[in-house]
C-alpha cells in the first residue's frame with residue numbers, strides 16, 4: 185500500500201489503470217471524464233488532490249476511429265491541468281505508449297540525410313533576393329520569386345489546376361510515417377504546384393510543450409520510438425524498456441526450438457539498436473532487414489526493395505521492433521524471412537497499435553505469432569479476431585516504476601541486471 189498517492193486514469197485503457205492500482209494497493213481516484221455533445225472534453229476530478237503525488241495514466245491506441253489518439257491526448261492535458269489547479273504537489277503523466285514521438289521533426293529520406301526543410305521557396309529574404317513589397321499591390325510575388333529561384337533551364341511548376349490528382353487528395357489521405365518513403369507524396373511535400381515547399385509540422389516538439397504547459401512535472405513512458413525524444417522536454421522523462429519482458433518470453437516460449445539457435449531480426453535499420461540489445465544479452469544471432477531505396481540509374485524513381493543481411497535458413501526468426509501500426513513492416517519482413525528459408529517467424533513488439541486493417545493483414549501474412557505488450561489496449565474482440573496475437577502484461581513494471589518515482593528511488597536499477 186502506497187500512501188499520499190493519487191492514480192487517475194483517462195478513458196484509453198481502463199484495464200491497465202485497474203491493474204496498476206491493484207499492484208500498488210490503491211484504488212483509482214474518482215473523476216468524471218466525458219464529452220459535451222459538441223465533442224469537447226469535460227473533466228471533473230472528484231477526489232482531493234491537494235498536496236498529493238498524482239499519476240495520470242493515459243495510453244494511445246486506436247479505438248473505432250483514428251481520431252481517438254488526439255481525443256485521448258486532450259483528455260490527458262485537461263486532467264493534468266485540473267490536478268495542477270487542484271493544488272497537486274506533483275503531476276506525473278504516465279503514457280505507456282507515447283503518441284507523436286514517431287513523427288520525426290525533420291522528415292527523412294530513407295537514402296540518407298534529413299531533408300532540408302529549413303529552406304523554403306520563396307527563399308528567406310537575403311540581399312540577393314528581392315523582398316516582398318507588401319500585400320496591397322495585387323502582385324503575386326510568391327510566384328514571381330519562385331520562378332526566379334528555379335535553376336536556369338528548369339521548368340516553371342504547373343499551375344494549381346494541373347496538379348497531380350494525388351496531390352489534390354492529400355487532405356483526405358490517412359497518412360502513416362511510411363508516406364515519407366512514398367516518392368509521389370514526398371515530391372508533393374517538397375514542392376507543390378505553386379512552387380512552395382510545404383512546411384512539415386514539428387509535431388513531436390509541440391506535443392512535448394503541450395504536456396509541459398498543461399502542468400506535467402514528470403513523464404513516465406515506455407520504449408519511445410526515438411530515445412532522443414526525451415531531450416525535447418525540460419522536465420524529467422523516465423523511459424522504461426519492455427526488453428526484460430520480451431527476453432523472458434523468448435527464454436520461456438522458444439526453448440522447445442532451442443532459442444539460442446533462433447535469430448533476432450530487426451525489420452528495419454531504425455530498430456537495429458533495440459534488437460541487438462536483446463540478441464547480445466541472450467547470446468543469440470542477429471540479422472537485419474535493410475530497405476534499399478536508391479535508384480540504380482539517375483532516371484529511375486526510387487523503389488523500395490528489402491534486403492536481408494544475415495543467415496536465417498532453417499531457423500526460427502524473432503522480429504523485434506518497438507511498434508506495429510499498419511503492420512506492413514512486420515508482415516513484409518515475415519514474407520522475406522520465409523522466402524529466405526526461415527522455419528517460423530515470431531514478432532515481438534512493445535506497442536501493438538494495429539490500426540486500420542492491420543489485423544486482417546497479420547492474419548493473411550507469413551507471420552506465425554505476434555507478441556505485444558498491453559501498453560495499448562488489446563481487447564477481447566481483437567484477440568478473437570487475431571488468433572496469432574499474444575499479449576504480455578507490462579502493468580507490473582509501470583506499478584513498480586510509479587512506486588519508485590513516488591519514493592524517489594532509482595528507475596534505472598530496474599534494468600541493471602537486464
Ligand SMILES: O=P(O)(O)OC[C@H]1O[C@H](OP(=O)(O)OP(=O)(O)O)[C@H](O)[C@@H]1O
Pocket residue numbers: 286360361362409451452453454455505506507508509510511512513514
Ligand atoms: O506497422 P507499420 O505501419 O509498418 O509501422 C511500424 C514501423 O514504423 C516505425 O518505424 P518507421 O517506419 O517510423 O521508421 P524508423 O524505424 O526508421 O524510424 C516502427 O519502428 C516500425 O518499424
